[in-house]
Amino acid sequence: xxxxVCVIGIGHTDFNSMTPDMQWKEIMYEACQKxxxxxxxxxxxxxxxxxxxxxxxxxxxxIFDEFVPDQxxxxxxxxxxxxxxxxxxxxxxxMQIKTGIVDVVAVEAHSKASDMLTYGDIVLFAYDPIFxxxxxxxxxxxxxAGSPSYSKERxxxxxxxxxxxxxxxxxxxxGLEMQHYLRKTNTTEEQCASVVVKNKKNAFNNPYADYExxxxxxxxxxxxxxxxxxKRLDISPNVDGAVSFVLADEKTAKxxxxxxxxxxxxxxxxxxxxxxxxxxxxxxxxxxxxxxYKMAGILQPRKEIDIAEVDDRFSYKELxxxxxxxxARPGEAAQMLEEGVLDVKGSFPTNTSGxxxxxxNSLEATGLQxxxxxxxxLRGYAGxxxxxxxxxxxxxxxxxxxxxxxxxxxxxxx
Amino acid sequence: MTEKKEQxxxxxxxxxxxxVHDKDIYERKITYTWWEPEVQxxxxxxxxxxxxxxxxxxxxxxxxxxxxxxxxxVPPRMFCEYCYGPTSDWVYLKDTGxxxxxxxxxxxADARRIEExxxxxxxxxxxxxxxxxxxxxxxxxxxxxxxxGMKVKAVWKPENEREGSITDIKYFKPFRGGEx
Ligand SMILES: [Zn+2]
Numbered sequence: 001x002x003x004x005v006c007v008i009g010i011g012h013t014d015f016n017s018m019t020p021d022m023q024w025k026e027i028m029y030e031a032c033q034k035x036x037x038x039x040x041x042x043x044x045x046x047x048x049x050x051x052x053x054x055x056x057x058x059x060x061x062x063i064f065d066e067f068v069p070d071q072x073x074x075x076x077x078x079x080x081x082x083x084x085x086x087x088x089x090x091x092x093x094x095m096q097i098k099t100g101i102v103d104v105v106a107v108e109a110h111s112k113a114s115d116m117l118t119y120g121d122i123v124l125f126a127y128d129p130i131f132x133x134x135x136x137x138x139x140x141x142x143x144x145a146g147s148p149s150y151s152k153e154r155x156x157x158x159x160x161x162x163x164x165x166x167x168x169x170x171x172x173x174x175g176l177e178m179q180h181y182l183r184k185t186n187t188t189e190e191q192c193a194s195v196v197v198k199n200k201k202n203a204f205n206n207p208y209a210d211y212e213x214x215x216x217x218x219x220x221x222x223x224x225x226x227x228x229x230x231k232r233l234d235i236s237p238n239v240d241g242a243v244s245f246v247l248a249d250e251k252t253a254k255x256x257x258x259x260x261x262x263x264x265x266x267x268x269x270x271x272x273x274x275x276x277x278x279x280x281x282x283x284x285x286x287x288x289x290x291x292x293y294k295m296a297g298i299l300q301p302r303k304e305i306d307i308a309e310v311d312d313r314f315s316y317k318e319l320x321x322x323x324x325x326x327x328a329r330p331g332e333a334a335q336m337l338e339e340g341v342l343d344v345k346g347s348f349p350t351n352t353s354g355x356x357x358x359x360x361n362s363l364e365a366t367g368l369q370x371x372x373x374x375x376x377x378l379r380g381y382a383g384x385x386x387x388x389x390x391x392x393x394x395x396x397x398x399x400x401x402x403x404x405x406x407x408x409x410x411x412x413x414x
Numbered sequence: 415m416t417e418k419k420e421q422x423x424x425x426x427x428x429x430x431x432x433x434v435h436d437k438d439i440y441e442r443k444i445t446y447t448w449w450e451p452e453v454q455x456x457x458x459x460x461x462x463x464x465x466x467x468x469x470x471x472x473x474x475x476x477x478x479x480x481x482x483x484x485x486x487x488v489p490p491r492m493f494c495e496y497c498y499g500p501t502s503d504w505v506y507l508k509d510t511g512x513x514x515x516x517x518x519x520x521x522x523a524d525a526r527r528i529e530e531x532x533x534x535x536x537x538x539x540x541x542x543x544x545x546x547x548x549x550x551x552x553x554x555x556x557x558x559x560x561x562x563g564m565k566v567k568a569v570w571k572p573e574n575e576r577e578g579s580i581t582d583i584k585y586f587k588p589f590r591g592g593e594x
Binding site for chain 2: 019026029069071121
């Protein structure tokens with residue numbers, strides 16, 4: 001068990017709100033090819049195992065696993081798909097390398113969100129069919145070309161409420177959680193709006209980010225309420241993009257002569273799916289972080305860690321996750337934000353990439369995008385957003401609405 | 415021994431259940447929940463697939479070369495799954511080919527029995543490397559005529575009915591040398 005695991009290659013596409021010129025296979029190929037070149041490995045002979053992280057419903061295929069080998073270089077090689085965020089792929093790669101069965105593992109995750117015409121309905125499909133979907137009701141959406149037409153003979157199916165006005169978009173869950181968070185921690189909507197301002201500003205210095213913007217707290221506050229207290233600008237918009245990682249054992253990494261970035265800690269955790277029973281405090285992040293700190297030998301996370309990328313798919317989530325992971329005391333995250341601690345030049349830079357609010361919500365690629373930023377920072381290649389002398393960084397991702405699952409990865413410069 | 419025998423008798427191999435009729439469902443005698451997902455996608459096809467479908471609309475089959483593997487690939491893709499390099503030159507192929515394998519389907523998509531079987535199989539396209547082609551229907555032949563290794567030719571939809579789809583080819587028919 002003494003083998004250490006290193007990140008030896010990273011690759012990614014540009015992130016764009018839509019990519020009509022590229023097939024999903026092609027964005028995967030681009031990210032993977034770049035990571036293999038970065039690592040200096042030939043996927044057809046040097047990579048021992050391939051992991052893709054994808055969800056069938058995002059893709060529109062059943063058994064999506066079967067459609068991945070070509071574009072990641074894995075034809076007739078050990079290959080599997082993890083149904084979850086890309087960060088889980090890093091954990092799986094870590095375990096595979098630790099066993100000694102394989103030395104080099106590739107991990108890929110992507111989003112082709114723009115291929116989905118009915119995103120809200122697809123998210124709603126993740127809700128409990130007996131207790132939650134009937135309350136939420138079918139999602140209202142624009143009439144896209146090719147939508148099914150409903151007639152008198154074939155009426156629109158309605159379960160539960162039949163009043164059109166009572167239908168709710170599945171993101172309402174974030175509204176419930178934010179309400180709870182604000183009350184419990186005495187955080188204000190304006191403070192959450194500041195997260196949006198910071199992250200969209202950070203995104204200006206990230207060439208692949210798609211939602212950079214110079215906005216003010218007032219701009220966020222005056223954007224319309226969608227799920228009060230959540231406003232339109234509190235939500236990260238969807239984006240297309242792919243990220244690929246190559247990991248290897250320390251010896252192989254040294255032989256390749258790449259800069260050593262260790263994956264020194266990893267943890268993951270899942271809440272019960274019962275919305276009423278489970279906490280609203282991101283306990284999944286607390287548990288996952290504890291597991292990762294222990295593995296990485298970190299006793300004082302806030303002091304020992306130099307930089308963090310945490311899930312910010314809704315503005316309050318950044319603050320909630322920092323607190324849940326013990327990187328801020330309960331209710332303290334907003335104050336840290338106001339004091340500039342979380343800025344690129346602050347003492348605990350958080351979401352320097354722009355986070356999901358600035359880069360876009362890349363669905364299952366979210367955790368890899370966050371890990372990508374940490375590795376880029378530890379290598380010292382982050383350009384204008386570089387945090388000088390970053391040695392240890394943490395990436396955290398949540399699986400998104402309506403999940404209560406998440407994972408944490410800790411990276412350390414060799 | 416007697417114990418074993420008793421046990422055998424107390425657990426019958428087959429226990430008839432209660433049949434459920436669709437009427438029971440309509441009348442809500444059965445507890446159930448129902449949901450019709452509205453999951454719709456519009457996949458961007460990228461350069462290779464888009465070109466392939468555009469060419470089908472024009473009544474042509476196009477492939478692409480991997481110069482490293484010396485392979486002519488159809489349907490075309492932007493990268494080669496064997497050597498992992500990018501593919502390069504476009505190449506027009508014939509609309510004839512060879513039956514690699516086939517099946518006669520006596521069930522339709524609804525699993526209803528049909529009298530005349532649907533003939534379906536995989537065709538290697540002439541001009542492409544061996545084992546490169548696609549799946550399609552066969553027509554203008556009797557089921558017993560269909561053989562592995564048999565030469566076939568595409569029967570296209572009329573130009574004004576083509577829409578840039580694999581079904582712009584109606585089916586493949588027997589191809590006898592010299593015929594165009
Ligand atoms: Zn090739």
